[in-house]
Amino acid sequence: MQTDSTRHWIDEWLSGLLHRSTLADPAECARQERFIISRTVTSLFALVGLPLSLLAQTGPSLLESWAALTLAPLASVFILSRWGRLAPAQALISAALTLFAATAAAGGGGLAWLVLLAVPLEALLNGSRRGLAAACLLAILGVPLTYMLQANGVAEHGLAPGAGVAIAGAILLGHMASRAVMDRRLDQILGARARSGQDPEAETLSAFDDLVTWHDGNGIILRSNGASTRLLGAPPSSIHGNGLFTRIHVADRPVFLKAVSDAINGAESALARFRVQSGDAGSHPVVWVEMRVHRLRLAGDDRCAAVAVTRDISDHQIRAEELDATRRAAVSASEGRAQLLATVSHELRTPLNAIVGYSEILMGKGGPGLLERRESYAQIINHSGQHMLGVVNTLLDLSAIEAGHYNLAFETIDVAELIEECCSVIALPAEQGDIVLRRDLAPGLPDLVADRRACRQILLNLLSNAVKFTPKGGEVAVEARHEGGFVSLAIRDTGIGVAEADLPRLGMPFYQGSGRGRIEKGNGLGLSVVRGLVTLHQGAFRISSTPGNGTCVRISLPVDARVAAAAKGLVPAARRHDHDRHDVIVLKTG
Known part of the structure; x- marks a missing residue:
């Protein structure tokens, strides 16, 4: 039991010193673990030998060597743990050994410089090619260093043979300890693989679509059941170590780390949902996954x-987002209906009250004095009825559009002729308001294939709104352009404009904006009908405005709305009148 506890402590200690960039490569992990163990044991042996050398009253050169032998291995372990590079750490050790060997060779005479061969031999034991190359270079540089030390009289103060043997023994002891530990760990890995190969549950897990991963105390993935290929389109080796963590969306990484930490240190299990990049490094598709971690x-x-x-929940996440969007739309529609009922009551009650009141006067209930003005009362009744009829017709059109029951009768329309017709209708209100009505039509406009009544209603509503909200002396301009497969119509005015906060809500039934005087000038239904009719024609509707600088409403209609409707998969109606040569189809906006 004590042995298992010690082994577990050594494993955690080594795992904490290894750099994250090397955890996905088992061979590199093994090399670095062997290096860390050997250097740590060497440093500890030198640390124990240093006070013994002080008690034996040895020369200062040996004390300096023991101190260097204590600090150099620790510094190399720090470099390896901090940057994960084995070659620089090995180069530091080789430099220290070169200095020891050159000092020893300087006092040995003859061919004593051959001890420099121990530098590359020691580097060879760690298995790093770059570290071995650096050691060979340092050993070669050690030859002139040896002669330089001899020329400066260092030979008399060089290391004694016994001191060199002690230093070599400390280094050799470190390598022996690392070899023993790594052999023990290799036996554990081979035993675990043998047991997993004999375990039928391992084969069962490999058949699952869900990804099963085993983690250490730091959340690093030790192994998996191989389902990463099906889940993420990535080989299992790419997610081992820190591979899965680097694929997680940056904003979701704390969720992953918290779930692993909670399961290991607190609760028996933890749940986390996060986004993971799937595919190769060149592609960036994101997959929503749900991970449940168990201690x-x-x-x-x-x-x-x-x-x-870990399992894929992308479809579930999409459905959840769609349900949330549907819920928000339902809430918005409910609020819109409430506002519609509140507003339409005013629009209908006011003219009805006028009709009822003045009709009672005409019936003789108001006295002979009032009957003398019955002609003006009849005119008021007519105006009130016309107003109410317009509101009801607009509401019916809007309801038909939203329900998908608005019939479009396609025919060929001359755009210039339609604009001229609508401008002639609105010319009298513009003249009464001292407003200039200007046309700007590009030459060569193509004919539209659309519903004439709907297009006429679109233009009349937009022109009427522009004239209503343009003060005296202002200007309303109608522009028409051919842009690709669309005819672009723009109605510009120099009126009071619309606040930026009101722009997104324009087109909602009975919404009139927050500008002064808007409530008295309209009921807010015109733009709703325009937006619906443009949508039915598969067109685009845009509004731009600045308070005090006027408004521009731009609509883009396909040159052939019948083709655009067919591209959307809309089915023509079964009935067709003999006297009507136009195609009639039922379009649904939903």
């Missing part, structure tokens, strides 16, 4: 601390 300790595998099951 787990395995016999014979001291590093394993938790197991996690």
